[in-house]
Amino acid sequence: MSAKHFKVAALAGDGIGPEVMLQAIKVLRGAEKKFDFKLEITEAPVGWAGIDFAKKALPDITLAVCKRSDAILFGSVGLPDRDPTIPKEERPERAALLRIRKEFGLFANLRPVRLSKALAHACPLAKERQGEGIDILVVRELTGGMYFGQPKTTEDLGAGQRRAIDTMVYTTAEIERIAHVAFKAAQLRRKKVTSIDKANVLENGVLWREVVTRVGQQYADVALEHMFVDNGAMQLMLRPTQFDVMLCENMFGDILSDEAAALGGSLGMLPSASLGATSGECTFGFYEPAGGTAPDIAGKNLANPIAQILSSALMLRHSFGLNEAAAAIESAVGHVIDTGYRTGDIFSASEPNARKVGTREMGEAIAAAI
Ligand code: IPM
Ligand code: MG
Numbered sequence: 258m259s260a261k262h263f264k265v266a267a268l269a270g271d272g273i274g275p276e277v278m279l280q281a282i283k284v285l286r287g288a289e290k291k292f293d294f295k296l297e298i299t300e301a302p303v304g305w306a307g308i309d310f311a312k313k314a315l316p317d318i319t320l321a322v323c324k325r326s327d328a329i330l331f332g333s334v335g336l337p338d339r340d341p342t343i344p345k346e347e348r349p350e351r352a353a354l355l356r357i358r359k360e361f362g363l364f365a366n367l368r369p370v371r372l373s374k375a376l377a378h379a380c381p382l383a384k385e386r387q388g389e390g391i392d393i394l395v396v397r398e399l400t401g402g403m404y405f406g407q408p409k410t411t412e413d414l415g416a417g418q419r420r421a422i423d424t425m426v427y428t429t430a431e432i433e434r435i436a437h438v439a440f441k442a443a444q445l446r447r448k449k450v451t452s453i454d455k456a457n458v459l460e461n462g463v464l465w466r467e468v469v470t471r472v473g474q475q476y477a478d479v480a481l482e483h484m485f486v487d488n489g490a491m492q493l494m495l496r497p498t499q500f501d502v503m504l505c506e507n508m509f510g511d512i513l514s515d516e517a518a519a520l521g522g523s524l525g526m527l528p529s530a531s532l533g534a535t536s537g538e539c540t541f542g543f544y545e546p547a548g549g550t551a552p553d554i555a556g557k558n559l560a561n562p563i564a565q566i567l568s569s570a571l572m573l574r575h576s577f578g579l580n581e582a583a584a585a586i587e588s589a590v591g592h593v594i595d596t597g598y599r600t601g602d603i604f605s606a607s608e609p610n611a612r613k614v615g616t617r618e619m620g621e622a623i624a625a626a627i
Contacts, residue, residue: 260293260294260295261293261294261295261577261579262294262295262296262297263294263295263296263297263327263328263576263577264296264297264299264325264326264327264328265296265297265298265299265326265327265328265329265330265572266299266301266319266322266323266326266328266329266330267282267298267299267300267301267330268300268301268302268303268319268323268329268330268331268332269300269303269306269332270303270304270305270306270331270332270333270334270349270353270550271304271305271306271332271333271334271335271336271349271550271552271555272333272335272336272549272550272551272552272555273332273333273550273551273554273555273556273560273616274304274332274333274334274550275332276555276556276558276560276562276616276617277332277546277560277561277562277564277565277566277616277620278330278332278565279617279620280562280565280566280616280617280619280620280621280623280624281330281562281565281566281568281569281620282298282569283620283621283624284566284569284586284589284620284623284624284627285298285569285573286624287623287624287625287627288573288582288585288586288627291582291585291627292579292581292582292585294573294577294579294582298330299322299326301316301318301319301322301323302316302319303315303316303319303331303332303334303349303353304333304334304335304336304349304353304550305334305335305336305339305349307319307349307353308343308347308349313347313352314334314347314348314349314352314353314356315352315353315356315357320360323357323361327541327576327577328541328542328543328544328572328576328577329357329361329542329543329544330544330545330568330569330572331357331543331544331545331568332545332546332565333545333546333548333549333550333551334349334350334353334354334550335348335349335350335354335549335550336349336550336552337552338552355404355405357543358399358400358531358543359400359405361533361541361543362400362533362534363399363400363531363532363533363542363543364398364399364400364401364431364434364435364532364533365396365397365398365399365434365435365438365531365532365533366395366396366397366398366399366510366529366530366531366532367394367395367396367397367438367442367529367530367531367532367571367575368394368395368396368397368510368514368517368518368527368528368529368547369392369393369394369395369527369528369571370391370392370393370394370395370514370517370518370520370521370527371390371391371392371393371521371526372387372390372391372392372520372521372522373390373522373591373594373595374390375594375595376521376522376526376594376603378605378607378608379522379523379602379603379605380519380520380521380522381519381520382494382497382520386494386495386496386497386498387497387498388497388498389498390498391497391498391520391521392446392447392501393497393500393501393502393503393517393520394442394443394446394501394502394503395502395503395505395510395513395514395517396435396438396439396442396502396503396504396505396510397505397506397507397509397510397511397514398427398431398432398435398505398506398507398510399507399510399531400431400507401426401427401428401431401506401507402425402426402427402461402506402507402508403423403424403425403507403508404507404508405426405507406423406424406425406426407424407426408422408424409422409423409424410422425459425461425506425508426461427461427464427465427506429464429468432464432465432468432469432472433468433472435504436452436468436469436472436473436504437472438532439452439502439504440472440473440475440476440479441476442502443476443479443501443502444476444478444479446501446502447501448478448479448480448501449479449480449481449482449500449501449502450469450473450479450480450481450482450501450502450503450504451482451483451484451489451499451500451501451502451503451504452465452466452469452481452482452483452484452504453484453485453486453489453503453504453505453506453509453510453513454466454469454483454484454485454486454506454509455485455486455487455509456483456485457485461506465506466483469481469483469504470483486505486509486512486513489503489509489513490512490513490516493513493516493517493520494516497517497520503517514527514529514547515547518547518548522602522603523561523602523603524547524548524549524564524602525546525548525560525561525563525564525600525602525603526561526563526564526567526603527546527547527548527564528544528545528546528547528564528565528566528567528568528570528571529544529545529546529547529568529571530542530543530544530568530571530572530575531543531544531545532575540575540576541576542571542572542575542576544568544569544571544572544576545565545568546564546565546567546568547564548564554601558615558616558617559600559601559615559616560600560616561600561601561602561603561616561619562600562616562619562620562623563590563600563619563623566586566590566620566623567586567587567590569586570582570583570584570586570587570590571583573586585627586623586627589623589624589626589627590623592626593619593622593623593626596610596612596622597610597611597612598612598614598618598619598622599611599612599613599614600613600614600615600616600619601613
């Protein structure tokens with residue numbers, strides 16, 4: 258039988274993007290040798306790299322490459338210190354990242370946070386709060402809410418006064434489809450959904466709670482609880498082991514997923530998958546580390562490539578259905594961590610077996626462990 262064949266757009270972007278992408282591709286090539294699939298990987302510029310290349314954060318050629326691909330493997334974009342004169346609408350965060358999310362209808366963002374025993378020291382919480390390990394899936398709505406609601410503008414009021422407006426908008430249908438994603442994910446996990454909202458203050462929160470409750474009735478095997486977002490932020494610190502799936506609207510999910518990521522030891526460990534609707538066998542998806550460009554350590558072989566590598570595993574699973582290959586990458590990461598390999602962000606001198614390595618050594622060790 259001939260190998261399954263998939264097209265991947267690899268958009269490394271800015272900061273640490275290129276160096277961690279290099280390692281993820283190395284790992285994917287390693288997985289290709291063991292499993293029955295072939296990837297046709299096309300690299301294209303995005304972010305400031307896109308602006309330097311074609312004066313656009315998302316060059317036309319890059320968008321074209323994405324459109325003819327089965328999935329996008331993304332690095333990170335945005336360098337806060339570069340050229341403050343470029344209008345905010347043209348900066349990479351909006352013109353590339355948010356644009357791609359909208360363009361491809363990527364409404365479901367999955368951010369799995371896991372704290373392994375081996376990294377207990379890297380978690381900011383005391384050991385007794387870590388219980389038997391932390392394992393949370395943040396399901397974040399990604400194309401609605403305040404990020405995209407209209408009007409979104411800054412008005413001049415005269416006399417040196419301005420007024421900024423962002424609008425939070427959700428429809429029933431938007432809430433329903435993300436709720437289904439959360440309940441389905443919970444069915445494959447520990448069967449609990451904690452839905453986050455601010456129903457005590459926001460109209461959006463009231464609707465969110467009603468719709469999620471109604472969708473939840475279709476999943477009798479999944480326990481549903483509701484939590485206000487402020488309490489959710491606190492509970493993550495106090496008793497993170499109570500959470501299985503956290504279902505959040507766009508902005509709350511942005512905030513809580515960073516908070517949850519810290520519990521996993523480092524933002525450098527957090528992968529993410531952004532999915533649209535499924536058509537036929539293939540779900541088009543966008544896979545990126547959640548950590549950002551980290552310009553302070555870029556180009557120094559210091560960045561942790563694991564978030565990028567785990568993102569590529571999510572791509573194999575969610576877009577290509579290559580579950581075994583995805584699991585092999587994830588266990589290779591686990592093995593290398595257990596063996597003591599540590600980039601600076603997860604290194605502690607108090608660990609007897611820890612071995613401080615760079616981006617490249619970490620990537621190579623994981624590729625070799627598959
Ligand atoms: C994320 C990031 C983005 C977001 C930024 C870079 C626009 O923080 O993916 O979490 O807010 O969604
Ligand atoms: Mg964020």
